Amino acid sequence: MTTGNGVAVPVSPSSTLEKTVSYAIDAVQRGEGSGTIHLVLTTPGHHVGEQGLERDRRLLSETKAHASNVSDDVSVQTALLGADEYFADPLDHFELLLEYVEEHDLERVIIDPSYSVDATAHALQSIETVLDDANVHYELAPVSGTWRPTQAELVRGGIIGAVAFAFYVALGGPTYPFALATGVVTGLIAAVLLRNVAFERTPHLVPALSVVARGVVFVPYLLWEITKANVQFAYVVLHPSLPIDPCLDRVDAAVGDGLSVTAFANSITLTPGTLTVDTVGNELLVHSLAPSARDDLVEGVHERAVRYLFYGREGLELPGPAERDDVEPIVEPSEPTGGVSDD
Numbered sequence: 001m002t003t004g005n006g007v008a009v010p011v012s013p014s015s016t017l018e019k020t021v022s023y024a025i026d027a028v029q030r031g032e033g034s035g036t037i038h039l040v041l042t043t044p045g046h047h048v049g050e051q052g053l054e055r056d057r058r059l060l061s062e063t064k065a066h067a068s069n070v071s072d073d074v075s076v077q078t079a080l081l082g083a084d085e086y087f088a089d090p091l092d093h094f095e096l097l098l099e100y101v102e103e104h105d106l107e108r109v110i111i112d113p114s115y116s117v118d119a120t121a122h123a124l125q126s127i128e129t130v131l132d133d134a135n136v137h138y139e140l141a142p143v144s145g146t147w148r149p150t151q152a153e154l155v156r157g158g159i160i161g162a163v164a165f166a167f168y169v170a171l172g173g174p175t176y177p178f179a180l181a182t183g184v185v186t187g188l189i190a191a192v193l194l195r196n197v198a199f200e201r202t203p204h205l206v207p208a209l210s211v212v213a214r215g216v217v218f219v220p221y222l223l224w225e226i227t228k229a230n231v232q233f234a235y236v237v238l239h240p241s242l243p244i245d246p247c248l249d250r251v252d253a254a255v256g257d258g259l260s261v262t263a264f265a266n267s268i269t270l271t272p273g274t275l276t277v278d279t280v281g282n283e284l285l286v287h288s289l290a291p292s293a294r295d296d297l298v299e300g301v302h303e304r305a306v307r308y309l310f311y312g313r314e315g316l317e318l319p320g321p322a323e324r325d326d327v328e329p330i331v332e333p334s335e336p337t338g339g340v341s342d343d
Contacts, residue, residue: 008106010097011063013150014114019143023068024110025074029180040100042093044256090117090323094130108137112328140142152202153195160198161191201255218309219303226271227295232292244289248331252326254318264306298322
């Protein structure tokens with residue numbers, strides 16, 4: 001076994017987390033590793049907000065307290081990774097963990113069988129695959145327990161069940177008891193099956209209400225931008241010389257969960273002159289028909305609006321993609337007529 005400086009335990013809320021930490025400590029005490037346990041939690045801090053970061057810090061603190069209660073002979077370190085990052089894909093979480101393991105020369109990773117990136121089911125994103133590819137030694141902790149839903153799962157399941165029941169009632173309008181009872185059963189089944197699939201992060205009441213409130217400002221703003229783009233696009237279409245200059249750009253957007261990426265991509269597509277061709281994580285491939293449309297994109301007109309919607313006023317403070325150097329031209333605009341390229 002490779003000699004390293006400790007053992008890493010990825011942390012996420014689960015019913016088997018404490019047992020996994022206890023197993024890791026026991027493994028170290030049996031001489032299967034050095035005397036340090038690294039409890040590592042990854043979080044895209046710019047996306048969860050201060051309340052989300054506080055919950056993550058609390059989880060790390062509680063997990064460290066449990067480890068200290070199990071044994072005083074093993075050193076415990078905690079790390080919260082990603083507080084300044086922008087990412088959406090679970091693989092980005094795993095890459096952060098991998099960088100930490102390599103940076104601290106840790107000898108192996110002990111994985112909680114129920115480990116997942118927040119609300120995403122473990123089966124949908126496997127950390128083992130990333131560790132295998134990187135030739136990092138890991139072990140799935142041989143722990144189990146009576147399944148019980150976590151508080152986060154109850155929240156997600158409750159929302160899904162309520163939405164499913166409301167949709168059932170809206171479709172059929174049943175009022176007699178048997179139909180309502182089958183609607184409740186349908187909602188429960190949907191809640192159990194989709195609680196770790198439908199959400200990337202667990203919704204919380206205050207942030208969710210804040211997004212709804214900011215939506216009152218966001219929707220009129222988006223409609224105004226669409227109206228302006230329609231006027232510009234009409235000018236381009238009606239102009240005798242048809243002054244179009246198509247280009248294709250890859251934009252690394254400063255939005256990080258699936259919902260915000262979707263809102264950003266759709267706001268671009270809804271605005272005449274621009275089209276989101278593809279998305280991979282928070283990277284968007286965007287086609288622009290005219291220079292004015294591309295200017296709005298690279299200056300962050302749509303991005304800042306979406307950031308305000310999901311992250312509040314602090315979302316307006318970030319520079320646009322061009323200023324951050326987060327725009328990569330795939331098909332560049334043509335040279336002006338008569339112009340001479342320096343390349």
